Each structure stands twice: as C-alpha cells, then as structure tokens.
Amino acid sequence: MGVQNKVSLPVIKRLPKYYRYLTNLSADGKEKISSSELAHMMGTTASQVRQDFNCFGGFGQQGIGYKVDVLRAEIGKLLFGDGERLPTILIGAGHLGSAVSSFISRDTNGYRLIGVFDINPDLFGKEMSGVPILPLHTLSDFCAQHHPEVAVLCVPRQSAIDLAGDLVSYGIHGVWNFSHYDLSVEYPELTVENVHLGDSLMSLGYRLRNKE
Amino acid sequence: MGVQNKVSLPVIKRLPKYYRYLTNLSADGKEKISSSELAHMMGTTASQVRQDFNCFGGFGQQGIGYKVDVLRAEIGKLLFGDGERLPTILIGAGHLGSAVSSFISRDTNGYRLIGVFDINPDLFGKEMSGVPILPLHTLSDFCAQHHPEVAVLCVPRQSAIDLAGDLVSYGIHGVWNFSHYDLSVEYPELTVENVHLGDSLMSLGYRLRNKE
Known part of the structure; x- marks a missing residue:
C-alpha cells in the first residue's frame, strides 16, 4: 500500500473516526460498505471519503465498495503500526x-x-x-x-x-x-x-x- | 463591527486561542502587538491572523498594530456575548x-x-x-x-x-x-x-x- 509522503493533519484526524465506525459496523455483522454509505453515517461526503482513502493508496476498488474487516484492519495498521504500544x-x-x-x-x-x-x-x-x-x-x-x-x-x-x-x-x-x-x-x-x-x-x- | 454571515469553523476554533494569548499578553503588561508578533507567538502566519480578523471586520488598522486590551475585549464579546452565562x-x-x-x-x-x-x-x-x-x-x-x-x-x-x-x-x-x-x-x-x-x-x- 503506497502511503503518500505527507498526509495532511485533517485527514490524519479523521482516521480514528473511520476506525470507530468500521469497528461498530463489524460488530453489527456488516461485511461490505460503499463510500457513500460510510459518508452518510459519518456526516460527510463520499468524495471526501474516497479522497481521504486515496492518501493511503485507496483501500479498495471504486464501484465495488469496501470489505469492512479489511478496511478496518488497514486503517488499524496505520494507527497502531505492528501493535507495539x-x-x-x-x-x-x-x-x-x-x-x-x-x-x-x-x-x-x-x-x-x-x-x-x-x-x-x-x-x-x-x-x-x-x-x-x-x-x-x-x-x-x-x-x-x-x-x-x-x-x-x-x-x-x-x-x-x-x-x-x-x-x-x-x-x-x-x-x-x-x-x-x-x-x-x-x-x-x-x-x-x-x-x-x-x-x-x-x-x-x-x-x-x-x-x- | 461587521461580522460576516458565516464564519468558517476553523476560524471559530482559533478565536479562543487568540483570546488566551491576548489575556496572557495583557497580564504581562503588553499594550500593542502586530499581527506578525502575534502570529509568531502562536505558531501561525501574519497573513492567517489578518485573514481571521477580517472575518469580524478587522479589529484594527494594518501597519499600526492592535491594542491588546481592545482586541481582547472585541474577541471576548464574540465569545461571551453580553456576558450572560x-x-x-x-x-x-x-x-x-x-x-x-x-x-x-x-x-x-x-x-x-x-x-x-x-x-x-x-x-x-x-x-x-x-x-x-x-x-x-x-x-x-x-x-x-x-x-x-x-x-x-x-x-x-x-x-x-x-x-x-x-x-x-x-x-x-x-x-x-x-x-x-x-x-x-x-x-x-x-x-x-x-x-x-x-x-x-x-x-x-x-x-x-x-x-x-
């Protein structure tokens, strides 16, 4: 996954929110989600979601939607690295x-x-x-x-x-x-x-x- | 003082920080400050400071600097209205x-x-x-x-x-x-x-x- 050299602070600040929503979705048993569904839940726009994810290489194929668990794991890796606290x-x-x-x-x-x-x-x-x-x-x-x-x-x-x-x-x-x-x-x-x-x-x- | 119809959230979020810095400056007995001095203290740019203040009508004359107490009082009015809690x-x-x-x-x-x-x-x-x-x-x-x-x-x-x-x-x-x-x-x-x-x-x- 290609991470752009410098991700802007507002994007970084939104990562935990994505992670929280995806954790809730996963707990609810939801398997796939589109950028517009995710955007609607979070009070933002699908374009914003796609732009944010593009900073990290995209996480998925446009039009097909994202696998909730995969997306959650990818964002988790960004936030928590290898898990060392x-x-x-x-x-x-x-x-x-x-x-x-x-x-x-x-x-x-x-x-x-x-x-x-x-x-x-x-x-x-x-x-x-x-x-x-x-x-x-x-x-x-x-x-x-x-x-x-x-x-x-x-x-x-x-x-x-x-x-x-x-x-x-x-x-x-x-x-x-x-x-x-x-x-x-x-x-x-x-x-x-x-x-x-x-x-x-x-x-x-x-x-x-x-x-x- | 003319307040623009819709001040953006990032500007609103910076107002308390200006207020804090001006309160400290006032306590230190500082009477006047330029936008670049204020910007330097706060880790931002003079242009940002002037842009922010322009949303509220400007608070002062460019080139002369701001009176600390007047500026603090103006921002205080924005934040606290007539003082009713x-x-x-x-x-x-x-x-x-x-x-x-x-x-x-x-x-x-x-x-x-x-x-x-x-x-x-x-x-x-x-x-x-x-x-x-x-x-x-x-x-x-x-x-x-x-x-x-x-x-x-x-x-x-x-x-x-x-x-x-x-x-x-x-x-x-x-x-x-x-x-x-x-x-x-x-x-x-x-x-x-x-x-x-x-x-x-x-x-x-x-x-x-x-x-x-």
Missing part, C-alpha cells in the same frame, strides 16, 4: 489526569501507561489506573531507566513551560497536551496533540451565541 | 464528568452549571463542582423547571444514543460531547462540539508511528 508517562494526577489515564491504559488506543508523576506528596504511593504515582523530582531517573516515548501533560500552563525542555532532553518525542501551553511552537521536534478543553467550550459558546 | 447540565458524573465539570463551573468560560445527572444511586445527593448530583430519571422535570440550554455528555455511546432525542425535546440546543456518538448527524439542529479523547490519542499515535 507506546510507553507513556502522565504528569499531573488530579481529576483530569485521573480521567484521561484510563484512555492511556486502555490497550485499544495503542499506548502503555508506565509512570504517573505529581508534586503533591499526599498522592505518592497511591495508584492511578494501576500505576503508582511518583514524585515529579524522580522523573529524570525514571526516564533514564524506562525510556518513555510519550508524555501526557495534565498540568497548568506554567508547569508545562517549566517541564517542556526537560521532557525533550529525557527523550520524550510525543505529547498529549492538556495544558494551555502550545509546546510545538518552541519545540518543533515534538509531535504534539493538543486538547484545550477551555477552548473547545468557548468555541461552542461562540456558535451558540451567533447562530443564524 | 449559558445554563448547562452535565450527564455522567464519573471521573471524566468530574474533571470537565470544573471547566463548566469556571465562570471565565461563559457557562453556568445548574444540574448534574447520573444513574448510579451511590452518587445521588453528593456534589460535583458545588452542584448536587440528581437521578437521571428526574431530568425531564428538571429541564421543564430550569430550562438548561447546553448539555455536557460524559456517558458511553449507547447512553448518548438513548438520550439525544430527549435532550432535543427538552429544549437543549448545544452539546459538549465526550461520547462516541456523533449526535449532529441525526440532530442537525443541535450545535455540537465533540471532544473524542480516544480519537485524539489515536491520531497522535499515527503521527508518532509515521514520522518522516
């Missing part, structure tokens, strides 16, 4: 950290939670999603020993600013970022996925207040 | 619900949390962000009495499917959706902001596994 640490063990840790430890997403860090001594020794919470000052040693590749940042903006350089020097190259600090501006070598919950709420507010 | 309910009082409830109850985001609902009797009478957790079967009466406009869905996919029609009939017109059900396909009258955390993680994984 990415070793991941989480920093900030508050409410948000606790909620998102379950997404990391859920093995269907392709990650493996290996360490959780906080600065609050009351949390040390407790567990989050089955992983002990450690003092933040042990992070450097931990990374030297266990080589995490991904960090999840559930900390305030200033803590993220203070941590970013260290994380890069410890070998972290991917960040799932819940902080209000846009790391990728200063550290373009990092692959960053931002989840700015406040921004999401504010743009919902704009749309509700400015409805036609 | 949107009455909001949250459904699903688990870890995720607990984490996101603080974003709703934080008055800087433009919402007012007025009710929290769950089906777990162990939670009834407890509080989340200062609001009592109520049984889900009382939702209809609650909505008839208190007229919430926005619902936050922190429930599994099937519960979201089961609830969606009811929410529309109770007068809800905005949804902050953490469930894996894309409500806007079946209910186009709803304004929906999706936060699919699993999707976000998977697309990060794709980018990490397919780096050039």
Whole structure:
C-alpha cells in the first residue's frame, strides 16, 4: 500500500473516526460498505471519503465498495503500526489526569501507561489506573531507566513551560497536551496533540451565541 | 463591527486561542502587538491572523498594530456575548464528568452549571463542582423547571444514543460531547462540539508511528 509522503493533519484526524465506525459496523455483522454509505453515517461526503482513502493508496476498488474487516484492519495498521504500544508517562494526577489515564491504559488506543508523576506528596504511593504515582523530582531517573516515548501533560500552563525542555532532553518525542501551553511552537521536534478543553467550550459558546 | 454571515469553523476554533494569548499578553503588561508578533507567538502566519480578523471586520488598522486590551475585549464579546452565562447540565458524573465539570463551573468560560445527572444511586445527593448530583430519571422535570440550554455528555455511546432525542425535546440546543456518538448527524439542529479523547490519542499515535 503506497502511503503518500505527507498526509495532511485533517485527514490524519479523521482516521480514528473511520476506525470507530468500521469497528461498530463489524460488530453489527456488516461485511461490505460503499463510500457513500460510510459518508452518510459519518456526516460527510463520499468524495471526501474516497479522497481521504486515496492518501493511503485507496483501500479498495471504486464501484465495488469496501470489505469492512479489511478496511478496518488497514486503517488499524496505520494507527497502531505492528501493535507495539507506546510507553507513556502522565504528569499531573488530579481529576483530569485521573480521567484521561484510563484512555492511556486502555490497550485499544495503542499506548502503555508506565509512570504517573505529581508534586503533591499526599498522592505518592497511591495508584492511578494501576500505576503508582511518583514524585515529579524522580522523573529524570525514571526516564533514564524506562525510556518513555510519550508524555501526557495534565498540568497548568506554567508547569508545562517549566517541564517542556526537560521532557525533550529525557527523550520524550510525543505529547498529549492538556495544558494551555502550545509546546510545538518552541519545540518543533515534538509531535504534539493538543486538547484545550477551555477552548473547545468557548468555541461552542461562540456558535451558540451567533447562530443564524 | 461587521461580522460576516458565516464564519468558517476553523476560524471559530482559533478565536479562543487568540483570546488566551491576548489575556496572557495583557497580564504581562503588553499594550500593542502586530499581527506578525502575534502570529509568531502562536505558531501561525501574519497573513492567517489578518485573514481571521477580517472575518469580524478587522479589529484594527494594518501597519499600526492592535491594542491588546481592545482586541481582547472585541474577541471576548464574540465569545461571551453580553456576558450572560449559558445554563448547562452535565450527564455522567464519573471521573471524566468530574474533571470537565470544573471547566463548566469556571465562570471565565461563559457557562453556568445548574444540574448534574447520573444513574448510579451511590452518587445521588453528593456534589460535583458545588452542584448536587440528581437521578437521571428526574431530568425531564428538571429541564421543564430550569430550562438548561447546553448539555455536557460524559456517558458511553449507547447512553448518548438513548438520550439525544430527549435532550432535543427538552429544549437543549448545544452539546459538549465526550461520547462516541456523533449526535449532529441525526440532530442537525443541535450545535455540537465533540471532544473524542480516544480519537485524539489515536491520531497522535499515527503521527508518532509515521514520522518522516
């Protein structure tokens, strides 16, 4: 399968949605699906679906439709590679950290939670999603020993600013970022996925207040 | 200020980010900023910034730069209207619900949390962000009495499917959706902001596994 050199971010962001829909279809026993059926379910157009799939070599023959399981497996390979899960640490063990840790430890997403860090001594020794919470000052040693590749940042903006350089020097190259600090501006070598919950709420507010 | 009839979703999604940066600049005592300075900080281009602002009438004179406080106030008006906060309910009082409830109850985001609902009797009478957790079967009466406009869905996919029609009939017109059900396909009258955390993680994984 020929993957084009550079797939655009909007296409990449739609891959998990395709994967979710195909997983549901497969669970419902559906064997084949056309691009227009898939598009209709997902609230998009058949042309968009075909264009997206063409970025990865097409996945099927036009006019015949796609085999659900084959398509799901192909997209799964793109998302999860050979199935090896990415070793991941989480920093900030508050409410948000606790909620998102379950997404990391859920093995269907392709990650493996290996360490959780906080600065609050009351949390040390407790567990989050089955992983002990450690003092933040042990992070450097931990990374030297266990080589995490991904960090999840559930900390305030200033803590993220203070941590970013260290994380890069410890070998972290991917960040799932819940902080209000846009790391990728200063550290373009990092692959960053931002989840700015406040921004999401504010743009919902704009749309509700400015409805036609 | 002339707002164009239909501002595109990517522009709307960038407004909170401008607002955040301007808030930081204002806190740092910065009085004026050029589109290229702002663009540089945010990791975008001056042309993008000017294009975005032009959707709302421009906010300033080219070549002179923007007054930080004036620009922040103008964007704030777009995001928060006259400042009246949107009455909001949250459904699903688990870890995720607990984490996101603080974003709703934080008055800087433009919402007012007025009710929290769950089906777990162990939670009834407890509080989340200062609001009592109520049984889900009382939702209809609650909505008839208190007229919430926005619902936050922190429930599994099937519960979201089961609830969606009811929410529309109770007068809800905005949804902050953490469930894996894309409500806007079946209910186009709803304004929906999706936060699919699993999707976000998977697309990060794709980018990490397919780096050039």
